[in-house]
Amino acid sequence: MAGQPVKRNYANATLDYLGARYMGVGSEVCSYTTQAVQIPMRDGINLEADFYSPELPDKDSPAGLIMIQCCYGRSAGISFINARIFAARGYQALFVSTRGTYGSGGTFDPGSNEQSDSQDIVVWMRQQAWYPGSFATLGPSYLGYSQWALLHDPPEDCVAAVIPVSPHDQASHAWNTDRASWSDMMSRPADEKGSFFSRLWHLPGLSFLRPVELEKAVEGLPLEASLQKYFGHRAPWLFEYLKHPDVEDSYWASRRHHISLERANIPILLVSGWYDTFTRQTIHQFRTLHERGVNPNLIIGPWTHVQGSGLHSMPEIMDFLAEHVAKTGEYNRSQVRVFVTGSEDWRSLPNWPPPSNPTVLYLQAQGGIGLTLPTQGARPSAFVFDPLDPTPSIGGNQMSGGGRVNDSVYADRMDVLVFTSEPVTADIEIMGCPFVHLMHESDPPFADLWVRLSEVDTDDISHNITEVYQALDPARDMSQPLKLTLQDCAHRFRVGTRVRLIVGGGFFPMYARSLGTAENRVSSDKAVPQRHTLTIAGGVSQLVLPVAAND
Known part of the structure; x- marks a missing residue:
């Protein structure tokens, strides 16, 4: 099922212009339309998605297709950095809401369904008249985790991936208080979450603004009982995390994608920050891929989780896509670029760590x-x-x-x-x-x-x-x-x-x-x-x- 394509309105055009200018990317090449679609999964549920199509002259083809899976909704602020900024530069973008979130059917169980659902999305894309024959994936944090889940069984027509500040292994980040605030956000009804701006305190990186009640719950003893009193029946996954502290427990098997690092064989741009919560995993991803000869690119800035999600690396992301997806440009940066704190400058390196x-x-x-x-x-x-x-x-x-x-x-x-x-x-x-x-x-x-x-x-x-x-x-x-x-x-x-x-x-x-x-x-x-x-x-x-x- 699909709705009618809707042209970009003035408000979104203004946000697109201001956001792109802040991020330092080049000018737009076109406007775009947005079409609501439903994507069937193998178990009968549908995922809600928006398909962004660039409005190009008849003689021009889209620069390529980008697939994004997101559990944080498809509102203006989220969709800008993950879909609209690319659609305005000639790319098609399929922006899909994760199972159990923002209109998508099924139950949200973090990390457990992305491997199969992402494969079903690819099967559906191939059947669409607009499918160009290949695609790239993109998105930070949980959106990046979804990419690693897809690369557990890499589709032959997936040609590149942009994966900022993202884990491939949910088990190694099973418990800290960020999981409590994240679970608080993810377990609230969509209508209660409200608009993007009214939900800022829930977003990863800004949850220091979270409610006093949640802070008290984290401080309480016993911790599990204190959290249970705060959450009630919400966020059952959080309490499963607490019950399975052993990362080798079978509970975590579907949430760990180390095999993806051994199977991925496409250009991958990894972005992290020295103060990101997933830095260690990102560096492990780079080292494993590099040792296999996949030759990924790695950027590490003086950034936190939110800052590393693309806010400060969008020009590099655009150049990466231009070379590996659009085939119209060149990513002419070194394999590794790191920011050296103290000297406050960027350093280009052939590998990490250097001697x-x-x-x-x-x-x-x-x-x-x-x-x-x-x-x-x-x-x-x-x-x-x-x-x-x-x-x-x-x-x-x-x-x-x-x-x-x-x-x-x-x-x-x-x-x-x-x-x-x-x-x-x-x-x-x-x-x-x-x-x-x-x-x-x-x-x-x-x-x-x-x-x-x-x-x-x-x-x-x-x-x-x-x-x-x-x-x-x-x-x-x-x-x-x-x-x-x-x-x-x-x-x-x-x-x-x-x-x-x-x-x-x-x-x-x-x-x-x-x-x-x-x-x-x-x-x-x-x-x-x-x-x-x-x-x-x-x-x-x-x-x-x-x-x-x-x-």
Whole structure:
């Protein structure tokens, strides 16, 4: 079934013009029409979609077809960046609402149906008179996840993909508080969600504006019961996540698409941000594809999740589509482009990470860190993490409220350890993954560790660079050093700045806090403070920086 094509109105034309100008893309080449269509699935339900068709002279053909699957609706703000901006530059665009969302039939169960539904969309497209014989896929975040689901069994006529800030594996991002705010948005009726602008607080990246009631639910103990009281019968998937903490559980099988990285054989543009919640997965995608010789392109900017979704990379996306879909242009950028924080410039590279030399900085007594090996008599450093007054999550790789921030407040807290170097006397550029060796003990053994690398500038203000969070194995051998690998970064410590390492036992509310007991952390209300101790003597606790080989 299909409705009548509708010409673009003045309001959308104005939004298209202003949005494209903000993003720095070239001029429009045409207007377009929008046609409501229904796409049948193999189980009998229909997906609602809008088909965008460029209005071109009779002698001209569309530049190509782009397929987009979206769970966030098809309203003006969402459709602009994912469909309309391309239709106004000569592309056809099929903008499909995910199963169980915004008029599409069936039940929304995040991640479970995209693999089969995307294949059914392709079958339907091939039967349409307007189908040009090939297509590309596009879209950030959950829209990108849908692309990886399709590439589980890559269609021969899929010729390219643009995948910003997107996971291929839902299990590895099963639980943090972003999932609660995201689930709150996705579980509300479409009419309750209202217009795009009235729903801004629900959107990934802006959920720091979420209701106080939800914040209180996340803070409550037991966590599962507190969330259940807030959600009621909404968002049943959220509680399935909590019941299946093991990523190898069969529950996650349909939501993990590592096989797509082994099967995809098309040009792929990957976009991420140093402060995106999916950066680690995007870099893994690049490395796997690159090692296979697929030669994807990777862009990593100084961006959060929303910023990395295409807001700042649209010119590159347009050039990528021009070469691989329209066949009218050339994507003449290097395989890897990363923004180096600290020096605040872009760097072109043939691969990621580039060659580096490991440089060891030793944790020192009384909060120092540097090249000098501590004496055997250096006293241990310790702190206590209290789950009833948890260390707050400030900045970093959060989907909401993250990014590069002033994190100087940690230096005044008693529930973290802060190690700060003397001012560096020559620029130090790091590219890749820093890691730490920590001779660490916790009492009780049920504990988490959060480690952050920051820079203290010449005004004595600290800003975050990268970090890692790890729930520790209570059966670990505490006589052996613990190795934790921080997330990839590219940063230059300028002369006069200082290196800072922050070690804590929590990062709340981004991560569900350790309660310090053997009981399940989401179903228990028993909380025990945890004492963390780091051995400093002899240099057994250290930070290893990947200093760029040419630095």
